[in-house]
Amino acid sequence: MKEELAKRYEPETFEQRIYAMWEAGGYFTPETDPGRPKFSIVIPPPNVTGRLHIGHALVNTLQDILVRWKRMSGFNTLWVPGTDHAGIATQMVVERQLAKEGISRFDLGRDRFVERVWQWKEQHSSEIKDQLTRLGASADWTRERFTLDEGLSRAVRYVFVKLYDDGLIYRALAMVNWCPHCRTAISDIEVEYRDRNGKLYHIDYPVEGSDRRLTVATTRPETMLGDTGVAVHPDDERYRDLIGKNVILPIANRTIPVVGDPVLVDPEFGTGVVKVTPAHDKNDYEAGLRNNLPQLQVIGEDGRMLAAAGAEFEGLDRADARKKVVALLREQGYLVKIDEHLHAVGVHGKCDTDIEPMISRQWFVKIEPLATPAIEAVRSGAVQILPQSWEATYFNWMENIHDWTISRQLWWGHRIPAFHCVNGHTVVSMDDPATCPECGQPMTQETDVLDTWFSSGLWPFSTLGWQGEGHDDTPDLRAFYPTDVLITGFDILFFWVARMIMMGLRFTGVAPFSQVFLNGLVRDEQGKKMSKTAGNVIDPLDVVNEVGADALRFTLAVSASGRDIPLGKSRIQGYSAFVNKIWNASRFALMHIDVELRDAGAIDRDQLRTVERWILSRLNDVTREVNRQLSAFRFDEASNALYQFFWHEFCDWYIEMAKPVLLGKHGSDTDRRVAKRVLLEVLDRSLRLLHPFMPFVTEEIWQKLGGVEPSIMIAPYPIAEDVLEDSEAERLMGAVKAIITTVRNVRAERGFTPKDRFRLYISGHHARELNFFRDSAYVLMELARLNEVVVAGEPPAGTHHDVVEGFHIAIEFPEKEISPEQLEKTRREIEKTTKELASADARLANEEFVRNAPPHIVQQAQARQAELRARLEKLQHNQ
RNA sequence: GCGGGGUUAGCUCAGCGGUAGAGCAUCUCGCUUACACCGAGGGGGUCGGGGGUUCGAAUCCCUCACUCCGCACCA
Numbered sequence: 037m038k039e040e041l042a043k044r045y046e047p048e049t050f051e052q053r054i055y056a057m058w059e060a061g062g063y064f065t066p067e068t069d070p071g072r073p074k075f076s077i078v079i080p081p082p083n084v085t086g087r088l089h090i091g092h093a094l095v096n097t098l099q100d101i102l103v104r105w106k107r108m109s110g111f112n113t114l115w116v117p118g119t120d121h122a123g124i125a126t127q128m129v130v131e132r133q134l135a136k137e138g139i140s141r142f143d144l145g146r147d148r149f150v151e152r153v154w155q156w157k158e159q160h161s162s163e164i165k166d167q168l169t170r171l172g173a174s175a176d177w178t179r180e181r182f183t184l185d186e187g188l189s190r191a192v193r194y195v196f197v198k199l200y201d202d203g204l205i206y207r208a209l210a211m212v213n214w215c216p217h218c219r220t221a222i223s224d225i226e227v228e229y230r231d232r233n234g235k236l237y238h239i240d241y242p243v244e245g246s247d248r249r250l251t252v253a254t255t256r257p258e259t260m261l262g263d264t265g266v267a268v269h270p271d272d273e274r275y276r277d278l279i280g281k282n283v284i285l286p287i288a289n290r291t292i293p294v295v296g297d298p299v300l301v302d303p304e305f306g307t308g309v310v311k312v313t314p315a316h317d318k319n320d321y322e323a324g325l326r327n328n329l330p331q332l333q334v335i336g337e338d339g340r341m342l343a344a345a346g347a348e349f350e351g352l353d354r355a356d357a358r359k360k361v362v363a364l365l366r367e368q369g370y371l372v373k374i375d376e377h378l379h380a381v382g383v384h385g386k387c388d389t390d391i392e393p394m395i396s397r398q399w400f401v402k403i404e405p406l407a408t409p410a411i412e413a414v415r416s417g418a419v420q421i422l423p424q425s426w427e428a429t430y431f432n433w434m435e436n437i438h439d440w441t442i443s444r445q446l447w448w449g450h451r452i453p454a455f456h457c458v459n460g461h462t463v464v465s466m467d468d469p470a471t472c473p474e475c476g477q478p479m480t481q482e483t484d485v486l487d488t489w490f491s492s493g494l495w496p497f498s499t500l501g502w503q504g505e506g507h508d509d510t511p512d513l514r515a516f517y518p519t520d521v522l523i524t525g526f527d528i529l530f531f532w533v534a535r536m537i538m539m540g541l542r543f544t545g546v547a548p549f550s551q552v553f554l555n556g557l558v559r560d561e562q563g564k565k566m567s568k569t570a571g572n573v574i575d576p577l578d579v580v581n582e583v584g585a586d587a588l589r590f591t592l593a594v595s596a597s598g599r600d601i602p603l604g605k606s607r608i609q610g611y612s613a614f615v616n617k618i619w620n621a622s623r624f625a626l627m628h629i630d631v632e633l634r635d636a637g638a639i640d641r642d643q644l645r646t647v648e649r650w651i652l653s654r655l656n657d658v659t660r661e662v663n664r665q666l667s668a669f670r671f672d673e674a675s676n677a678l679y680q681f682f683w684h685e686f687c688d689w690y691i692e693m694a695k696p697v698l699l700g701k702h703g704s705d706t707d708r709r710v711a712k713r714v715l716l717e718v719l720d721r722s723l724r725l726l727h728p729f730m731p732f733v734t735e736e737i738w739q740k741l742g743g744v745e746p747s748i749m750i751a752p753y754p755i756a757e758d759v760l761e762d763s764e765a766e767r768l769m770g771a772v773k774a775i776i777t778t779v780r781n782v783r784a785e786r787g788f789t790p791k792d793r794f795r796l797y798i799s800g801h802h803a804r805e806l807n808f809f810r811d812s813a814y815v816l817m818e819l820a821r822l823n824e825v826v827v828a829g830e831p832p833a834g835t836h837h838d839v840v841e842g843f844h845i846a847i848e849f850p851e852k853e854i855s856p857e858q859l860e861k862t863r864r865e866i867e868k869t870t871k872e873l874a875s876a877d878a879r880l881a882n883e884e885f886v887r888n889a890p891p892h893i894v895q896q897a898q899a900r901q902a903e904l905r906a907r908l909e910k911l912q913h914n915q
Numbered sequence: 916g917c918g919g920g921g922u923u924a925g926c927u928c929a930g931c932g933g934u935a936g937a938g939c940a941u942c943u944c945g946c947u948u949a950c951a952c953c954g955a956g957g958g959g960g961u962c963g964g965g966g967g968u969u970c971g972a973a974u975c976c977c978u979c980a981c982u983c984c985g986c987a988c989c990a
Binding site: 308 | 917918919920926927928929933934938939940943945947949950952953954955956957969970971983986987988989
């Protein structure tokens with residue numbers, strides 16, 4: 037029976053149908069008690085803020101490749117999908133939406149606002165699922181999770197309570213990074229530093245009871261309203277006598293003390309005098325504590341000046357206050373000068389607002405007891421970070437880690453399970469307390485929520501049903517935890533990966549995965565980061581609609597090496613040609629093979645001719661290569677090996693060489709049957725090898741091949757078999773290919789057209805080889821366009837001589853003037869060969885080389901020398 | 916300042932001790948019924964500079980230059 041493929045490759049006609057078929061078949065859902073090894077992986081949950089971008093397409097394609105490969109390789113495979121509530125980010129998008137309606141979240145109130153966010157979430161999580169579906173992601177949707185799901189929320193609460201009970205979570209008044217726009221505290225790693233051309237203002241502070249003035253320098257003059265001291269270095273001769281005296285703060289007209297502080301002050305910098313604002317600068321805060329300076333808060337949570345700044349400043353924005361302060365200072369003669377000054381300013385990455393350091397009461401995680409085992413896990417190899425160079429970065433960060441600010445003044449997220457009564461008692465517990473256990477007063481819950489990463493830190497086990505003690509042994513946890521691999525972008529190594537390792541070790545006793553693969557960042561063709569403002573973003577869905585998911589996936593896989601992954605439409609276009617090639621080659625194969633050929637059983641190797649043994653050997657080699665590279669996360673090498681094999685060996689050579697037999701121009705019926713059987717075999721295996729990279733097109737074609745399994749995605753993944761390896765066939769076919777190439781080459785150089793046919797002479801040393809060339813004459817004649825192949829005959833004078841892969845060949849051309857270009861070409865070829873031979877001679881003349889180099893290298897050099905020598909001799913004939 | 920990368924064909928990158936590779940781009944020829952999203956062929960590199968180790972270095976070591984990314988500091 038013959039099956040047919042549509043004349044054109046049109047992915048839109050089958051991709052969605054195929055995905056529905058897989059899902060209906062339940063192939064994404066693993067068995068619960070399989071009695072075979074498992075492979076599990078959890079998705080880095082995308083933020084529910086919006087649609088997936090090309091970076092998501094990359095990380096999810098890589099995961100799907102791995103998952104499909106493992107599933108076909110016989111593992112009981114689970115890929116858990118889901119989304120992250122993304123506290124600040126999601127709250128911001130919904131607030132922006134509200135702003136368009138002219139209202140703020142405060143107009144709605146907490147409950148109604150949160151309701152709005154849930155509506156947003158419902159809409160977007162289904163959109164995200166749809167996008168992943170279009171990409172072909174074989175995730176188990178029956179286990180889809182969301183970080184705010186009931187079970188995951190219980191896990192979060194349990195972890196908070198436990199860490200609190202263990203003394204690892206504490207509440208304290210401390211200097212934190214405050215975002216006046218989002219009106220919440222954020223953690224240290226959420227602050228991004230941007231270089232900015234700012235100004236350095238030099239201001240005079242008059243010394244009390246003297247006409248001396250101390251000049252301080254600052255980039256933030258508005259904070260002077262909150263100054264409570266001035267510091268100098270205690271060893272600085274210039275100012276030592278002033279320590280203990282007071283200066284008068286201009287504008288505010290307060291007196292503040294001069295203190296000596298060796299930590300804060302670098303006498304070499306600026307004037308050597310530093311104003312101290314303990315309430316609005318991290319270093320000043322600490323200096324204030326050291327020197328008993330009061331903390332005077334002059335900037336509020338919204339970034340506007342407070343009454344403490346002075347009546348004329350109250351309510352002014354930070355930036356306006358700065359202008360006013362500078363104007364007044366100038367007016368009153370305190371402003372000495374303004375220098376241009378390049379410095380890094382901390383901003384909130386999510387909204388680009390300047391961070392305001394602020395003293396605030398927040399919840400913290402004491403991190404060191406968590407970090408120490410997490411460092412050890414990587415050091416011992418229990419967790420392997422790949423590419424390995426990232427381990428140094430991991431250690432560097434983990435060893436200098438600071439306590440983690442986990443409370444956020446937001447409405448969207450896991451509300452902190454801490455309860456307070458009017459008497460200041462605090463209860464942290466799994467169940468909401470009715471009244472205060474100490475004083476019986478009613479209790480109210482903390483309004484703050486937790487940092488999003490606090491919940492995503494539990495993701496690998498909370499998604500599998502873990503909810504703390506009593507809920508830590510679910511069937512899914514038993515079957516799939518710890519997971520095997522985590523694939524994610526390197527940009528969230530600290531935010532997420534490190535925290536999962538810490539939390540996993542603390543709460544489950546094991547690392548949540550044994551391997552972490554960090555993929556690069558997708559950039560545009562010029563290597564620039566993709567961003568909406570730059571207008572260079574690629575929407576993965578657009579690409580899928582244009583060229584199909586398989587072309588996109590393959591492009592991503594091939595490009596997936598290095599830290600930056602440049603991706604442009606032209607690149608994707610290039611690989612869509614490959615998908616098209618697969619389609620057409622399969623179409624050709626299907627025209628010739630009968631699926632019933634499978635019924636005859638395995639291939640009888642004794643019936644195979646060299647060309648067939650060759651392609652099977654090559655296929656076997658690529659099979660070994662793909663499996664090896666995939667286990668090392670070398671998606672680029674694996675996909676490239678398949679590309680090379682399928683296109684440049686299978687299509688360009690094997691199919692062309694098989695055509696004379698398949699089309700009945702050469703060989704017996706048996707030969708034809710064997711050729712068809714081999715064609716089927718190679719196509720079948722190739723499709724299975726390609727399936728993890730290009731799930732849709734391989735399935736569509738494979739369905740026509742009459743396989744046993746209902747879907748290619750559950751057909752066995754090919755593994756290399758020693759019997760298929762055939763070095764003799766590889767060597768001989770290598771020679772045939774090289775001879776054909778040489779003939780084509782010389783033909784073109786001599787200005788002959790493909791219609792001109794010649795006679796070819798081949799000579800060799802062994803009868804076996806000569807017989808092979810006699811049997812393969814039809815291939816040479818077809819592909820090199822010859823009219824005769826003479827094996828072991830004596831070529832007449834005037835023929836073109838060459839040595840190819842150790843075989844002497846001669847091409848008999850019709851009489852034709854040799855062009856000057858050709859003569860020049862030959863001359864250059866001789867010159868080049870002479871040089872190469874000289875270097876080969878020199879190499880072998882070196883006794884130390886012969887003595888020290890491994891024997892096979894020496895042999896190789898000798899063979900090369902012999903070939904070059906023979907070749908040179910032949911080429912000289914051609915002059 | 917601390918840590919980690921990178922510098923190989925016009926572009927993007929692989930190779931990381933034994934004859935310089937791929938994709939794309941470019942040039943020439945060819946619509947040969949699987950495919951013009953194709954086929955055949957060509958051109959193009961002193962592997963950032965300098966030094967060293969080695970029989971042999973793009974590959975290991977030192978050094979310089981340029982560049983990118985973290986982290987820290989920045990009155």
